Amino acid sequence: MTDLFANHHEGETIVKAQRIDAVVAGTFKATSNSFATEAIDQLDLDFAGIPGDYHAGPTRKSGGREPWYPRGTEMANERQLSILSPAELRVVARALDLPEIKPEWIGANLTIDGIDDLTLLPPRTCLFFEGGVTLRVDGDNGPCRASGRAIASYFEGRDDVEMDFVKAAQNKRGLVAWVEKPGTIKPGEKVQARIPAQRLNRV
Numbered sequence: 102m103t104d105l106f107a108n109h110h111e112g113e114t115i116v117k118a119q120r121i122d123a124v125v126a127g128t129f130k131a132t133s134n135s136f137a138t139e140a141i142d143q144l145d146l147d148f149a150g151i152p153g154d155y156h157a158g159p160t161r162k163s164g165g166r167e168p169w170y171p172r173g174t175e176m177a178n179e180r181q182l183s184i185l186s187p188a189e190l191r192v193v194a195r196a197l198d199l200p201e202i203k204p205e206w207i208g209a210n211l212t213i214d215g216i217d218d219l220t221l222l223p224p225r226t227c228l229f230f231e232g233g234v235t236l237r238v239d240g241d242n243g244p245c246r247a248s249g250r251a252i253a254s255y256f257e258g259r260d261d262v263e264m265d266f267v268k269a270a271q272n273k274r275g276l277v278a279w280v281e282k283p284g285t286i287k288p289g290e291k292v293q294a295r296i297p298a299q300r301l302n303r304v
Contacts, residue, residue, distance in 0.1 A: 116299040123215030125230070125290050126187055129205055131155035136208035137251060144210065144286040146234055150181030150279070151210060157181065166243070178279065179239040184228075185209040185275035186219035196269040197262055199252070206255065207248040209275070211286065216294060220272050225297050227281065231290040235282035242277045244270035 129138035131154050138155075150157040161178040163170040170176065185204045194202045204212050213219060213228075226238040249266030253259050 114301045116301060118298045119296050121216050121294045121296070123213050123292050123294065125286060125288050125292055126212040126214045127204065127209070127288055128211060128286055129209050131208060131210075136247075138205045138208055138210060140205065142287070146280050146283045146286065148280055148283055150178070154210065155208070156183070156210075180242075180277040181279045182210040182236060183208050183242060183275060183277055184211045184213060184219070184236075184238075186216065186273075187212050187214060188217070189219060189273040189275070193266070193270045193273050197252075197265055199256060199259070199262070202252055206251050207274075213292060218272075220275055222276060222294060222296060223299060227295045228278065229293045229295060230284075230286050231292065232285050232287065233282065234280070234284040234286050236278040237281045238276050238278045240277065241272065242274045244274040248274070 128141055128144045130141050130144070130151055131138045134155070136155050144151055149159045156178070158178050158181075160175050161180065162172075163174040163176050164172060167174070167176065185207070187204070190202045190204060194200065216222070220241050222238055224238055224240045228236040228238065230236075244267045246263050246267060248270075249263040252266060253262035256262065
């Protein structure tokens with residue numbers, strides 16, 4: 102039997118838990134049969150996410166991101182909210198030679214300012230909002246052609262964006278999270294990311 106933890110102290114670094122203060126830049130909701138969202142005054146959350154949102158629900162159907170299940174298998178919904186960084190979107194837009202990428206186009210529910218490399222926040226990070234909400238980060242949201250196609254639809258003659266977005270947005274596509282403590286989130290309120298200690302292997 103393989104010892105998964107053999108020599109686990111060799112060549113590793115422990116990064117202490119840390120906290121980063123930030124602010125909510127925008128709140129959005131998908132109210133149609135599409136992942137695209139529109140800006141709203143606030144997000145009212147329950148344990149299933151955003152009531153009426155495209156991604157709301159305590160469970161969801163598996164898809165291409167879960168090849169270990171037959172497609173359509175009911176599973177826990179760890180993707181209740183999509184969180185993006187305006188700064189990262191600007192970097193992606195420059196890489197694609199576009200004037201802008203609006204967070205609504207690719208399904209943002211929240212945008213957060215003040216955290217460099219938001220997408221690289223590790224799983225289990227908790228986001229504590231001034232109004233009382235807590236979101237738990239499941240992980241990064243891998244860029245896909247569907248999002249690239251949505252962006253391309255706003256720029257005539259730029260069909261190349263559909264594919265190029267996948268590469269340009271690696272590690273910059275934002276996070277998915279689920280509601281640990283419900284309540285209301287409003288633009289302009291403070292939020293603190295509490296990052297757990299990390300064990301990093303040096304290679």
